[in-house]
């Protein structure tokens with residue numbers, strides 16, 4: 184499927200009227216892109232804009248060091264988005280006045296023991312086959328880069344192109360940019376269902392029963408995407424919530440304990456410019472449970488302390504829970520939905536911040552021109568269709 188059957192694209196006479204369900208970084212980014220090209224855009228969120236997974240994330244742009252076997256197409260998508268990030272951040276700064284603090288120190292994947300080293304080398308062999316720019320460095324070199332690392336150290340993988348942004352600033356900036364371009368954002372306005380008439384999406388029905396007409400509906404409700412009505416169960420995107428607990432500690436911004444993003448066994452740590460140190464995250468199949476648990480936080484803090492013992496002196500800043508929109512194969516679902524005029528932009532799981540630039544550009548092209556960018560072609564909903572019985 185190479186084109187979305189909307190009535191837009193080059194031959195359309197007027198810009199489309201688009202309803203977007205969900206004001207996370209994906210919905211807000213699409214709204215910005217579409218409104219800037221003249222579309223009439225309304226974004227609906229059941230709560231405050233940017234308060235879902237986009238608020239909870241760590242903001243890592245980890246296309247290389249998170250690459251796992253069996254995810255080659257996803258790695259390619261991540262690399263494409265990673266390449267777009269610097270220009271995206273600059274453009275957003277211009278459009279919104281918000282600096283998302285793209286930090287380019289890179290990432291270290293630290294091995295504390297020989298066991299960690301063996302496991303990391305196993306992954307590294309696969310990652311190198313994909314041509315990813317990753318390199319093993321010695322314990323001395325690792326310590327030179329991060330002097331506060333634990334006394335016992337086996338070395339690290341150095342990932343010079345895996346950077347980070349402040350995801351909360353990203354959501355705030357996208358909101359400002361979308362509104363400045365003319366989009367309307369309706370917070371605390373849950374969508375009950377997508378309205379489908381004659382095989383095409385013609386708007387959304389709000390929780391209070393009001394129907395809002397639209398030419399195109401974009402489903403970008405993150406982990407909640409499957410809960411939106413109007414579609415048969417098999418047409419709904421196979422997305423489920425993957426709970427993540429996380430916390431932040433307060434470092435002295437003038438003398439931070441680390442400057443790189445650090446991955447270590449059982450934990451990652453992301454230092455922000457303002458001195459916050461993000462420590463994450465659990466990965467739990469607990470539906471929409473929002474509880475912070477002693478076990479979850481203990482595991483994270485212990486793993487962080489084993490890696491950087493000096494964190495024990497830091498004050499706790501904040502603790503929170505978020506829900507990643509996990510699809511059945513952990514890759515996003517981006518492309519035409521099962522009705523005309525319906526577009527899916529969901530299922531970004533652990534990488535929605537990384538994948539925001541490529542997703543929002545591709546969806547804007549799909550809606551306005553009817554074309555599918557090559558980068559997103561492998562990520563359509565049709566990949567989950569049951570195999571047809573032999574005739």
Ligand code: FAD
Nearest residue numbers: 205207229235236237241243374405427505534535536537
């Ligand atoms: P969301 O931000 O969840 O937005 C969906 C919106 O839809 C919400 O605001 C919600 O209120 C709204 N909604 C729901 N139901 C309705 C309804 N009925 N009507 C209207 N609106 C509705 N990604 C990275 O790239 N790097 C990371 O380091 C990273 N770390 C993460 C750490 C944690 C702990 C978590 C939880 C996620 C992390 N992610 C990371 C993943 C990333 O946060 C998500 O993939 C991304 O934010 C998804 O964006 P979204 O806009 O699709 O979803």
Ligand code: GLY
Nearest residue numbers: 427463464533534
């Ligand atoms: N990508 C980091 C996380 O999802 O926890």
